[in-house]
Amino acid sequence: MTSTAIPVSNSIAxxxxxxxxxxxxVTSYDVASLAGVSQSAVSxxxxxxxxxxxxxxxxxxxxxxxxxYTPNAAARSLITRRSNLVAVLVSESAVxxxxxxxxxxxxxxxxxxxxxxxFTFVHESQLDSTLxxxxxxxxxxxxxSARMLPSQIAEFERRGVPFVxxxxxxxxxxxxxxxxDQVEAARTMASRLAAAGHKRFAIxxxxxxxTIAQDRRRGISERLAELGLxxxxxxSGGLDYTSGARGMREVIERCGMPPDxxxxxxxxxxxxxxxxxxHEFKISVPHQMSITGFDGIAxxxxxxxxxxxxxQPVQSMAxxxxxxLVGLARQLxxxxxxxxxxxxxxxxxxxxxGPAF
Amino acid sequence: MTSTAIPVSNSIAxxxxxxxxxxxxVTSYDVASLAGVSQSAVSxxxxxxxxxxxxxxxxxxxxxxxxxYTPNAAARSLITRRSNLVAVLVSESAVxxxxxxxxxxxxxxxxxxxxxxxFTFVHESQLDSTLxxxxxxxxxxxxxSARMLPSQIAEFERRGVPFVxxxxxxxxxxxxxxxxDQVEAARTMASRLAAAGHKRFAIxxxxxxxTIAQDRRRGISERLAELGLxxxxxxSGGLDYTSGARGMREVIERCGMPPDxxxxxxxxxxxxxxxxxxHEFKISVPHQMSITGFDGIAxxxxxxxxxxxxxQPVQSMAxxxxxxLVGLARQLxxxxxxxxxxxxxxxxxxxxxGPAF
DNA sequence: TTGTATGCGTTATCAC
DNA sequence: GTGATAACGCATACAA
Numbered sequence: 001m002t003s004t005a006i007p008v009s010n011s012i013a014x015x016x017x018x019x020x021x022x023x024x025x026v027t028s029y030d031v032a033s034l035a036g037v038s039q040s041a042v043s044x045x046x047x048x049x050x051x052x053x054x055x056x057x058x059x060x061x062x063x064x065x066x067x068x069y070t071p072n073a074a075a076r077s078l079i080t081r082r083s084n085l086v087a088v089l090v091s092e093s094a095v096x097x098x099x100x101x102x103x104x105x106x107x108x109x110x111x112x113x114x115x116x117x118x119f120t121f122v123h124e125s126q127l128d129s130t131l132x133x134x135x136x137x138x139x140x141x142x143x144x145s146a147r148m149l150p151s152q153i154a155e156f157e158r159r160g161v162p163f164v165x166x167x168x169x170x171x172x173x174x175x176x177x178x179x180x181d182q183v184e185a186a187r188t189m190a191s192r193l194a195a196a197g198h199k200r201f202a203i204x205x206x207x208x209x210x211t212i213a214q215d216r217r218r219g220i221s222e223r224l225a226e227l228g229l230x231x232x233x234x235x236s237g238g239l240d241y242t243s244g245a246r247g248m249r250e251v252i253e254r255c256g257m258p259p260d261x262x263x264x265x266x267x268x269x270x271x272x273x274x275x276x277x278x279h280e281f282k283i284s285v286p287h288q289m290s291i292t293g294f295d296g297i298a299x300x301x302x303x304x305x306x307x308x309x310x311x312q313p314v315q316s317m318a319x320x321x322x323x324x325l326v327g328l329a330r331q332l333x334x335x336x337x338x339x340x341x342x343x344x345x346x347x348x349x350x351x352x353x354g355p356a357f
Numbered sequence: 358m359t360s361t362a363i364p365v366s367n368s369i370a371x372x373x374x375x376x377x378x379x380x381x382x383v384t385s386y387d388v389a390s391l392a393g394v395s396q397s398a399v400s401x402x403x404x405x406x407x408x409x410x411x412x413x414x415x416x417x418x419x420x421x422x423x424x425x426y427t428p429n430a431a432a433r434s435l436i437t438r439r440s441n442l443v444a445v446l447v448s449e450s451a452v453x454x455x456x457x458x459x460x461x462x463x464x465x466x467x468x469x470x471x472x473x474x475x476f477t478f479v480h481e482s483q484l485d486s487t488l489x490x491x492x493x494x495x496x497x498x499x500x501x502s503a504r505m506l507p508s509q510i511a512e513f514e515r516r517g518v519p520f521v522x523x524x525x526x527x528x529x530x531x532x533x534x535x536x537x538d539q540v541e542a543a544r545t546m547a548s549r550l551a552a553a554g555h556k557r558f559a560i561x562x563x564x565x566x567x568t569i570a571q572d573r574r575r576g577i578s579e580r581l582a583e584l585g586l587x588x589x590x591x592x593s594g595g596l597d598y599t600s601g602a603r604g605m606r607e608v609i610e611r612c613g614m615p616p617d618x619x620x621x622x623x624x625x626x627x628x629x630x631x632x633x634x635x636h637e638f639k640i641s642v643p644h645q646m647s648i649t650g651f652d653g654i655a656x657x658x659x660x661x662x663x664x665x666x667x668x669q670p671v672q673s674m675a676x677x678x679x680x681x682l683v684g685l686a687r688q689l690x691x692x693x694x695x696x697x698x699x700x701x702x703x704x705x706x707x708x709x710x711g712p713a714f
Numbered sequence: 715t716t717g718t719a720t721g722c723g724t725t726a727t728c729a730c
Numbered sequence: 731g732t733g734a735t736a737a738c739g740c741a742t743a744c745a746a
Contacts, residue, residue: 072495382739
């Protein structure tokens, strides 16, 4: 005699009627009663590598299919303490500028059986209020592309939620991060521009307090100094099209003679910069001026632009982020690691260039 | 005498030590024991509008803060049967082309206390296998931007999961949907091009079996017929830059004399088409040929393009989708509804146009 | 207003 | 291999 309210055996119609009457979802008990096995047997059938006989497995699966049964992730996560959910924390502009990164992350995590919960904010300073929502859902980890405060990092650690910084890193704090080598990339581009005879450089880049923007600036400045060239004019802004356009105007305004090479912090800015140079100032690019970007977004290869830029290996970076986070969730890794990828040079048509060095 | 293992009262340090020892997360029981109240009292404090005295509320909140307590969404959803999770089902190309839609949806749902779980697929035909994963997570609803089969619609209904079609609709099947009036938009654009004296029209649009592409084609064809103009040349493809470029080539190839107006199914295609016309065929746009788009994506307003297009009211559509889905989840609405928005004309520089009629 | 007791649907630990 | 049974952490009906 079983004490459960659900009879041991039943017809499909009876069970469906019961479920409808109680207006609830199909549970493993329903499947068990239809298949004539225990609830635990059903549970085991849905756990890969569990010990079930072939016969029971078949009966259970048939019953499950007939009832449209799907295990309840909430109940599962309650006991397993894993939700198979990963939070992606990014600014709205990051989604706008780098949709492919989101696609790649979604795909990579999906391949590892995990789904992405998207948390966006307008300003990175809103990360804090966003985090409050993040903790509610029992996410297994987070991919963060925002400036993190030490207090926020501490909170992740206190709560035991692993995270990976994406395209960001921190000075004076060791955390797991996936980045592209900005210094190397900047030096490469500066070298090739210099080799082609450019003399007067300008930089249009993102916020002055962004560490990756600082890296790029440093890479360029150091390389130019090494080559005995004058220091570049530097303009800071956002990282969008409009900032690129504004940057171009500011550069023209500040320089007596316009620079012959303008290196932008990303492709969006480079495109804004390029459009403004061509249409507003009637500057011929690359004949009178070279303009370079960084990222290798889809738009950079459009015929109208055909940007000379450095492509970030988005897919490799997404794979790395997924691998790293899955590893952390399984407690396989311990010491913080930074995985640094190299950007790939894209020889477009917006810069006169010397040979690769 | 309470039968729980957790003592009635305790110091912060003791409780934290206990939690660490058992390597579990902070629960409402921990908060209760620190605050010296029952677990249900804690639960009530986190439910807006519950009956709690001011004094207990303060004690509980203080304790919760000291312990970094956050309610466990999985446990909550188990009992409330609501997860505050919404699935967004879109193709990767939709994410790439319309990141702002994703941003707006994320924002609108966030304002309603709901988070987005992202499910993407390469081809819309993969929707089926994606759905299997969707059911596991107890989502409260879904926003779908893909062609849905009757069987898939039936499955949503069988499982009692409300959904809203976004930018899609179905013939011969009434479902909740948010769309932009393609027929109206197409007619508007055709009228204005015709008024400016264009005679030879071509259409470059998405897949022939897409209902919204069919709508656009029908709108244009009917309007041209009404005006006594010859039927347009029609080319089908994807909805991306490359398809636009290919479309332009095919149009040139198929027409003895190139058309003087090319209407594209979206901005991405229009941009590809425009780049190819200008750079590959040396066609002067809009002097020799007018090219129009549809969507009003960010790139359409870049100086290099300044596309003549019709902007979809993305924000209004996202608001509508969120409102509709939240209503459905609360069982407030019953009959399927289609909310149809009008596109807004954007007077760019890629078409010679007559006055608004 | 507050506390007790119960159940949500699963996994995990045992005996068998 | 299989079936009872005990958690998981919360919300809720009900008694006090």
